[in-house]
Amino acid sequence: MQNPFTLTFGKSPLEPVERPVQTKEIIDTFTAEQINQQMFIITGVRGSGKTVMMTEISQKLRENNQWIVIELNPATDLLKGLLSKLNSNKVCAGIIKSAKIDLSFFGFGVAIEGMSPITDEETAIIAILEKMKKNGKRLLITIDEVTNNEFMQVFAGSFQIFVRQDLPVFLLATGLYENIDELQNEKNLTFLYRAPKIQLKPLNNRAIMNKYKTIFKIESEQAAKMAELTKGYPFAFQVLGYLTWNHEGDYEAVIDEYEQYLSEFVYDKIWSELSQKDRIVARGIAEVDGGKIKDIRERLGMETNEFNPYRKRLIKKGILSGEMRGYVYFTLPLFDEYVIENS
Numbered sequence: 001m002q003n004p005f006t007l008t009f010g011k012s013p014l015e016p017v018e019r020p021v022q023t024k025e026i027i028d029t030f031t032a033e034q035i036n037q038q039m040f041i042i043t044g045v046r047g048s049g050k051t052v053m054m055t056e057i058s059q060k061l062r063e064n065n066q067w068i069v070i071e072l073n074p075a076t077d078l079l080k081g082l083l084s085k086l087n088s089n090k091v092c093a094g095i096i097k098s099a100k101i102d103l104s105f106f107g108f109g110v111a112i113e114g115m116s117p118i119t120d121e122e123t124a125i126i127a128i129l130e131k132m133k134k135n136g137k138r139l140l141i142t143i144d145e146v147t148n149n150e151f152m153q154v155f156a157g158s159f160q161i162f163v164r165q166d167l168p169v170f171l172l173a174t175g176l177y178e179n180i181d182e183l184q185n186e187k188n189l190t191f192l193y194r195a196p197k198i199q200l201k202p203l204n205n206r207a208i209m210n211k212y213k214t215i216f217k218i219e220s221e222q223a224a225k226m227a228e229l230t231k232g233y234p235f236a237f238q239v240l241g242y243l244t245w246n247h248e249g250d251y252e253a254v255i256d257e258y259e260q261y262l263s264e265f266v267y268d269k270i271w272s273e274l275s276q277k278d279r280i281v282a283r284g285i286a287e288v289d290g291g292k293i294k295d296i297r298e299r300l301g302m303e304t305n306e307f308n309p310y311r312k313r314l315i316k317k318g319i320l321s322g323e324m325r326g327y328v329y330f331t332l333p334l335f336d337e338y339v340i341e342n343s
Contacts, residue, residue, distance in 0.1 A: 004215060005242035007265070012052050013238055017203045017211055019053055026057055026198070030140065030170050031064070037196065038163050039171040041146075043180055044200030045318030045332070047235030047266045050174035051144050053200070057172060061140050068092060068132070069140045074147055078155035079121040082141065084108070086128050091137070099131040122158045129167040138168040146175040148182040156189050177316045178273070199318065202232025202331060212241065216249045226251050229258070231333040235266060259334050267338045270319065281310040283343040285320070286336040291329040 004015040029037050042050045061067040070085045072078050086092045087108045096103065103124055105117040118124040132139060141159075146152055162169045175183075177199075184192035205227050213223035226244070229251070230236040239261045243254035274282065284300040285291070297307050311328060314320040321331050330336055 003242060003245045005238045005245060007239060007242055007261070009047065009051070009235075009265075012055050015211055015215060015241070016049075016052060016056075017207045017234065017237060018056075019049070019200070019203070022198050022200075023053060023057060023060075026172065027060060030061070030138075035168070038169065039159075039173075039195045040198055041180055041192075041195050042172070042174045042198045042200065043177050043318070046176070046270060047233065048200040048318060049203075049234035050200060052234070054142055054144060054172055054174050058140065058142055066136060067138050067140055069142065071142045071144075072155075074143050074145060074149070074152055076151065078143070078151045079125065079158055080106075082155075083121050083124055083128075086125065086139075092128060092132070095131045095135055095137075096128060099127070101127050101131070122161065125158070126162065126165065126167065129162060129169055133168045138170065140170045140172060143171070143173040145179070146173045146183060147179045148186065152183060153186055153189065156183070156186075156192065160189075160191050177318065181316075199316075200234075203230075203234055203237065205232055208232065208237055211237075215241065216244065218249065222251075229255070229333060231331065233332055236262060236333045239265075259337070262332075262334060263338055267332070267335065270317075270332075271338070271342055278310055278314065279339075279343050281307070282314065282319070282339045285328060285330065286339040291324075291327045293326055293328060296328070 002014070004013070006013040026040050029040070042053055044050050058069050058071070062069050068086075068089055068091055070082060070089070072081050072085070083103070083106060087096060087103060087106075101124070102117040105119045106121070106124070118127065129139065143152075159169070159171055180192075180197070183189060184195075208230060209220070209223045209227040212218065212226045213220060216223070226240060230240055236258075240251060240254070240258050243257055243261070244251040247253050271279070281300065281302075284296050288296045288299055293307070293311070297304065300307065311320065311322060315322045315328075319331060319335070320328050322328050330339075
């Protein structure tokens with residue numbers, strides 16, 4: 001029988017743990033009769049399931065014939081890519097043809113007699129979206145792992161125009177906190193601040209436990225110990241499951257290998273992206289048992305106003321949880337051991 005777990009980032013596993021509340025919130029908002037929100041940004045630490053969640057939402061909307069879903073690559077010319085994919089979509093191609101929208105300038109279709117060809121991508125997309133609206137269609141654009149580059153800046157500016165013109169276009173993007181933050185700080189793109197951010201928190205512990213219990217046919221006590229080892233981190237859930245499956249259900253035999261996978265696949269990258277001061281603060285957190293902020297500050301020799309910016313940034317990156325007043329702890333399994341070993 002095939003291993004039901006996957007180590008491939010972004011690939012929907014055979015055995016996912018769903019996030020029904022957040023998924024439903026986005027779908028319900030986008031499909032509401034009265035449109036009042038046309039954009040969501042999913043953020044979270046690497047391996048938190050951003051791409052998987054975006055894919056699940058895309059698939060559910062694709063099943064609805066009112067929706068056209070187009071995925072764009074953030075490293076390419078996004079407006080050009082969008083126009084090309086609209087033209088190659090069967091439903092949109094029919095709308096373009098019946099509306100006599102001349103896209104011959106871009107190398108699509110043929111010149112239409114008596115019509116001036118459109119020579120600007122944004123104008124062409126607006127013309128198509130206007131016809132889609134008349135046909136009762138909605139367009140979802142998905143962009144995975146957005147970064148602050150010129151293509152993304154131009155696209156975000158155009159998307160703002162589409163929304164202002166009351167066109168039926170929706171955007172679902174994923175990205176790391178620092179990349180989203182950098183993009184929305186561009187002077188013309190501050191509207192991104194108003195876009196709802198869904199920060200992916202740890203998965204439900206009982207849901208993980210039940211998955212392990214069912215898949216490995218084990219007792220609740222053993223499944224609970226496995227779930228505890230993951231701390232609700234989606235990539236850890238997959239890694240521990242994958243390795244345990246390959247060792248015939250013996251999770252204790254794979255703990256060293258599990259720790260190595262987390263380090264090499266995710267933690268090395270996360271650590272490399274932290275500033276030197278972030279690392280010093282992370283080390284202080286790792287060294288203090290109990291996670292009491294007062295004790296951590298004392299160990300680091302920091303006043304509250306000096307410590308807080310680093311605490312907030314590590315929380316926004318998805319590395320720390322600060323939900324319990326006066327305390328912080330790492331959201332990632334075995335990350336405190338990793339920090340001590342690598343700093």
